[in-house]
Amino acid sequence: MIALQGDVSEHVGAMERALCGRGSAVQVRRAGIVPDCNGLVLPGGESTTLSRQLATTGIDQEIKRAAASGVPVLATCAGLVLVSRIIQGDTKVHPLGLMDTTIGRNVFGSQRESFESDLEVEGFDRPFRAVFIRAPAIVSVGKGVQVLARVGENTVAAREKNVLCLAFHPELTEDLRFHQMFLDTVGVK
Numbered sequence: 036m037i038a039l040q041g042d043v044s045e046h047v048g049a050m051e052r053a054l055c056g057r058g059s060a061v062q063v064r065r066a067g068i069v070p071d072c073n074g075l076v077l078p079g080g081e082s083t084t085l086s087r088q089l090a091t092t093g094i095d096q097e098i099k100r101a102a103a104s105g106v107p108v109l110a111t112c113a114g115l116v117l118v119s120r121i122i123q124g125d126t127k128v129h130p131l132g133l134m135d136t137t138i139g140r141n142v143f144g145s146q147r148e149s150f151e152s153d154l155e156v157e158g159f160d161r162p163f164r165a166v167f168i169r170a171p172a173i174v175s176v177g178k179g180v181q182v183l184a185r186v187g188e189n190t191v192a193a194r195e196k197n198v199l200c201l202a203f204h205p206e207l208t209e210d211l212r213f214h215q216m217f218l219d220t221v222g223v224k
């Protein structure tokens with residue numbers, strides 16, 4: 036769990052509930068820990084700040100190496116911004132380029148700063164109640180990216196190989212299906 040900034044404690048709580056004692060969520064605030072993790076979570080927060088902190092700590096390079104070697108990554112909200120390849124109209128955030136996506140920050144506009152939506156998700160048998168907070172969204176995807184859910188034209192959940200990204204906050208609801216999807220790829224039984 037990258038724990039530099041943002042809604043880290045909610046994410047740790049949700050992950051511990053999903054793990055049910057089958058592992059633990061370690062909070063990463065410095066370099067040297069990521070290489071020992073079986074899965075990585077990039078929580079929501081402020082992507083400009085997170086991007087700067089990842090670079091100054093050197094954790095950015097460790098995440099890139101881990102992801103390239105196949106370690107599963109769950110990236111939510113600002114995390115979705117960070118794992119993208121291109122950020123529309125933004126020069127302050129240096130994306131990690133883990134997914135072949137182009138994203139827009141705050142695409143739902145100031146009038147929809149926060150909203151909830153019952154999402155139809157590929158592979159889920161009932162909708163997922165998703166909480167969006169100043170949410171980014173994926174505006175275009177490369178060939179290898181599987182779109183899992185949309186709001187209007189925008190993609191809000193997607194997967195490419197070992198990286199799963201969500202524009203909303205699954206840690207703020209009781210529904211742990213996305214956490215379980217991530218833990219399945221980590222190999223937690």
Ligand code: GLN
Binds near residue numbers: 112114116169171
């Ligand atoms: N809009 C924020 C950003 O681009 C993300 C908001 C969030 O993580 N809830 O950094």
